Amino acid sequence: MKPPLTDRQARAEAERCLRCFDAPCTSSCPAHIDIPGFIAMVGSGNLIGAAEVVKSSNALANVCGKICPEEVFCQAVCTRGKQDTPIAIRELHFHATQQEVKRGYSRPRPFTRNGPPVAVIGGGPAGLACAFELAKIGYRIDLYDRAVPGGVPRNSIPAYRLSEEEVRADIDFLSGFVEFRQGDVDRERFAEIEKNHDALYVAVGLALDKALPIPGVEISGVLPVLAFLESARLTPLGAAPGRRVVVVGGGNVSLDAAATAKRLGCQEVVLVYRRGEKEMRVWNSELEEARNQGVQIQFFVNPVEIIGPDRVRGIRCRRTRLSDRQDATGRAIPVEIEGSEFILEADAVIPAIGQVPGADFLDLFERTAQGYLKVDASFSTSRRGVFAGGDLVGGEGTIVQSVGHGKNAALSIHRYLSEGAGA
Amino acid sequence: MIPDDLYPLGNLSCEFLGMQLENPFILAASPCTDDLDMVRRAFASGWAGAVLKTTSVEGNPVNLAYPMMTSLTHEGKLLFGMGNIDLISVHHIDRVEQTIRTLKKEFPGKMVAASIMAGRMEDWQQLVERLERAGADLIECSFSCPQGNIGEDPGKMLAQSVRATETTARWVKEASRRVPVAIKITPHVTDIVEVAQAVKRSGCDALTASNSLQALMGVDLRTFVPSPRLDGKSTYSGLTGPAIKPITLRTIAEIARHVEIPILGTGGASTWSDAVEFMAVGAGVVQFCTAVMHHGFGIIDDLRSGMAHYLHDMGFSTPVQIVGKALPHIVSHDDLPRLTVRSHIEESACIQCEVCYLACRDGGHMAIDRTPGRVPRVNPDRCVGCGLCEQVCPEGCISMKAVV
Numbered sequence: 001m002k003p004p005l006t007d008r009q010a011r012a013e014a015e016r017c018l019r020c021f022d023a024p025c026t027s028s029c030p031a032h033i034d035i036p037g038f039i040a041m042v043g044s045g046n047l048i049g050a051a052e053v054v055k056s057s058n059a060l061a062n063v064c065g066k067i068c069p070e071e072v073f074c075q076a077v078c079t080r081g082k083q084d085t086p087i088a089i090r091e092l093h094f095h096a097t098q099q100e101v102k103r104g105y106s107r108p109r110p111f112t113r114n115g116p117p118v119a120v121i122g123g124g125p126a127g128l129a130c131a132f133e134l135a136k137i138g139y140r141i142d143l144y145d146r147a148v149p150g151g152v153p154r155n156s157i158p159a160y161r162l163s164e165e166e167v168r169a170d171i172d173f174l175s176g177f178v179e180f181r182q183g184d185v186d187r188e189r190f191a192e193i194e195k196n197h198d199a200l201y202v203a204v205g206l207a208l209d210k211a212l213p214i215p216g217v218e219i220s221g222v223l224p225v226l227a228f229l230e231s232a233r234l235t236p237l238g239a240a241p242g243r244r245v246v247v248v249g250g251g252n253v254s255l256d257a258a259a260t261a262k263r264l265g266c267q268e269v270v271l272v273y274r275r276g277e278k279e280m281r282v283w284n285s286e287l288e289e290a291r292n293q294g295v296q297i298q299f300f301v302n303p304v305e306i307i308g309p310d311r312v313r314g315i316r317c318r319r320t321r322l323s324d325r326q327d328a329t330g331r332a333i334p335v336e337i338e339g340s341e342f343i344l345e346a347d348a349v350i351p352a353i354g355q356v357p358g359a360d361f362l363d364l365f366e367r368t369a370q371g372y373l374k375v376d377a378s379f380s381t382s383r384r385g386v387f388a389g390g391d392l393v394g395g396e397g398t399i400v401q402s403v404g405h406g407k408n409a410a411l412s413i414h415r416y417l418s419e420g421a422g423a
Numbered sequence: 424m425i426p427d428d429l430y431p432l433g434n435l436s437c438e439f440l441g442m443q444l445e446n447p448f449i450l451a452a453s454p455c456t457d458d459l460d461m462v463r464r465a466f467a468s469g470w471a472g473a474v475l476k477t478t479s480v481e482g483n484p485v486n487l488a489y490p491m492m493t494s495l496t497h498e499g500k501l502l503f504g505m506g507n508i509d510l511i512s513v514h515h516i517d518r519v520e521q522t523i524r525t526l527k528k529e530f531p532g533k534m535v536a537a538s539i540m541a542g543r544m545e546d547w548q549q550l551v552e553r554l555e556r557a558g559a560d561l562i563e564c565s566f567s568c569p570q571g572n573i574g575e576d577p578g579k580m581l582a583q584s585v586r587a588t589e590t591t592a593r594w595v596k597e598a599s600r601r602v603p604v605a606i607k608i609t610p611h612v613t614d615i616v617e618v619a620q621a622v623k624r625s626g627c628d629a630l631t632a633s634n635s636l637q638a639l640m641g642v643d644l645r646t647f648v649p650s651p652r653l654d655g656k657s658t659y660s661g662l663t664g665p666a667i668k669p670i671t672l673r674t675i676a677e678i679a680r681h682v683e684i685p686i687l688g689t690g691g692a693s694t695w696s697d698a699v700e701f702m703a704v705g706a707g708v709v710q711f712c713t714a715v716m717h718h719g720f721g722i723i724d725d726l727r728s729g730m731a732h733y734l735h736d737m738g739f740s741t742p743v744q745i746v747g748k749a750l751p752h753i754v755s756h757d758d759l760p761r762l763t764v765r766s767h768i769e770e771s772a773c774i775q776c777e778v779c780y781l782a783c784r785d786g787g788h789m790a791i792d793r794t795p796g797r798v799p800r801v802n803p804d805r806c807v808g809c810g811l812c813e814q815v816c817p818e819g820c821i822s823m824k825a826v827v
Contacts, residue, residue, distance in 0.1 A: 008819070015500065019718050040718070041725050044694040049728035056429045109431040136428060 010095045014043035025074035030404030031058040050096035059132040062169040065094035069283035115139040116198040124151020125399045126203035126390030129406030135177040156229040190361035203390035208358030212351035216306025225352040240265035242347025249352035255290040262293040272301040274334045314345040378412035433731030440603045444471040451710035452538035469723040472534025476512040478519045480546040493640040493650040506640040506660030520557035527558040536561035548598035555602040567609035567634040582608040592625030607631035610674045619682040629685040635661030664713040667691040679705025695729030703749035764808035764823040766801045772820035779812035
């Protein structure tokens with residue numbers, strides 16, 4: 001990974017910013033950070049101001065500064081990129097927020113918290129962002145999470161991409177404004193929370209791995225990806241899951257899992273994906289990192305059976321080609337090529353083909369066809385006074401998109417409560 | 424937008440000429456201040472005051488020529504210097520009076536200043552009286568517009584004559600009842616102190632230092648027509664922007680060291696740190712123009728935020744505490760201490776470009792030797808400590824160290 005910018009590099013980079021009016025970078029940032037504004041501050045040497053601008057818009061300022069996929073949002077639309085190369089926006093953002101962590105946080109104005117109580121269930125990016133926005137307005141916030149807040153950044157993003165300290169920097173800052181309440185939320189607890197709060201925001205993310213629909217998934221050595229990533233974060237020097245590992249999937253989580261397995265010392269890590277590189281829904285930086293780690297990626301390969309019986313010995317696969325038909329996401333559906341069967345030997349298989357929501361109280365809500373929570377444009381669910389957002393409503397997205405969800409929902413909740421509907 | 428909603432803005436209020444200002448950042452008389460809606464927007468975004476674009480008596484036609492703006496680009500930075508051949512406002516004074524009335528009603532806490540320019544005594548005095556009646560908080564008299572000066576000696580600025588400055592300054596001061604009067608001077612003089620003293624003697628309340636510099640912005644290599652090009656013709660521009668900052672700093676410092684008079688600093692300030700420097704050499708408030716014309720009124724966000732954090736960091740409670748801080752450090756060349764210093768190259772940080780070697784070889788004292796590894800070595804017997812190498816080092820790894 002690239003070393004962080006020095007002060008001099010940051011100022012020189014900031015000088016390149018054209019400071020566009022109605023800047024495309026800001027419009028494309030789901031958290032709507034005033035990017036030309038903070039970059040001008042980096043350029044003038046006002047790093048404290050720069051960090052304040054970033055944090056005013058993004059409750060997960062440190063996390064996003066470190067791992068926001070720049071090629072997707074701000075930098076992809078940077079006007080300067082039409083002249084030569086886009087401004088290194090994420091690196092400037094990170095420069096500003098890192099300086100703040102080292103120096104100590106700017107002290108926000110005192111908040112009056114005498115508004116109605118609002119509950120946020122789920123301490124990931126969406127929940128934290130929503131909680132913080134509401135706290136700023138004056139609501140009293142109870143934030144419920146099964147563990148220490150942090151969500152995906154804390155639990156499943158590999159530590160080599162985002163350290164515990166980097167996550168904690170944001171959580172510590174937010175803990176001053178939000179009441180963190182630890183513990184699982186089941187149907188009973190949910191009913192109690194709903195009774196005691198004027199509005200709710202549900203952002204519990206995707207807690208369950210999608211099961212691989214092939215025989216053999218129950219065999220010892222088939223590792224659920226979320227648990228695998230979480231334990232790897234807790235013990236980065238833990239034991240390798242095997243000598244040869246096959247990861248199944250074509251998303252960022254599968255790349256994280258494959259790169260992590262390699263880092264844990266697996267000799268051979270093969271990622272199989274049933275479509276091609278073009279169809280992968282991944283960030284370039286992640287793909288690069290996985291390849292740099294030595295992960296072999298086999299495209300157009302579909303697993304059909306995990307070979308046991310007592311423990312994983314391999315995975316039977318067939319080669320595929322893309323058909324003319326498209327699925328709901330607009331991608332061509334792969335079909336297996338007859339007679340192309342082969343076996344990849346492996347000691348462990350990590351299926352990473354996606355996640356689905358997983359909390360029993362979610363049965364109380366209307367769901368979409370894919371199983372996500374159904375919300376309207378204002379993030380309102382089928383239950384009155386209950387709003388939802390983050391991956392729970394849209395599937396796996398970026399952290400900054402979840403922050404955007406949380407901020408937008410906060411506005412809806414505020415509107416809902418100030419119109420007297422919550423009384 | 425400055426994050427007012429999350430972080431409180433530090434105290435930037437300061438007193439100037441008896442006025443309580445929310446911060447020391449004022450818009451200079453310029454196109455930025457020629458329209459009511461523009462000044463409204465500026466005030467709403469946090470500027471503490473504005474000097475409206477210069478107005479004059481009725482009947483003097485303002486004969487503008489377009490295009491009027493030129494950019495001096497330096498290392499890719501546009502408007503490092505900006506040239507303009509603009510003149511005073513084309514608006515009738517009735518409209519300027521109305522603008523002042525409206526602004527004072529809508530923004531009673533802001534400093535609304537008028538800028539005037541005239542020739543005859545009665546014109547100067549009539550302008551002061553009318554604008555004072557309209558409610559202006561300050562009247563700035565342009566004695567120094569480098570283009571299209573109106574007066575007895577066209578082509579020469581009023582503030583280039585000590586006698587004319589004093590005479591005219593007395594007229595305007597006489598005409599004012601209570602409104603403070605500032606004289607905007609030019610750095611194009613042999614001795615700025617004489618001019619400042621003349622203003623002081625006249626009884627006027629303040630100096631605006633200084634103004635744009637006369638410049639020829641460049642010559643087209645194919646047509647030989649200088650910029651700006653108006654159908655094969657051009658003329659001298661008024662140069663503003665970062666390029667003139669060091670000249671303004673010197674002008675303000677020189678006045679502040681010798682004459683006790685409040686100063687509105689202007690000419691080349693773009694950021695909060697420039698403002699700190701202007702104030703450190705004696706300005707009580709700082710005016711901005713070119714940076715706003717480029718990046719809009721929104722630069723006030725960084726000006727306020729940057730200044731507030733700077734003050735906090737330095738342990739100051741108000742910007743007023745910066746004023747004049749640099750002055751005790753400025754002495755004449757004769758009074759400088761004579762040091763024995765030598766160049767010191769931090770070898771571990773050197774990137775082996777050998778730029779310092781070349782500069783010293785051809786512009787210094789041939790005091791830097793080459794080495795096989797390209798890390799230059801200072802020859803202490805030849806080095807006199809001029810400091811050229813330190814200035815040209817792209818990595819900042821050269822410093823001048825005292826010889827013990």
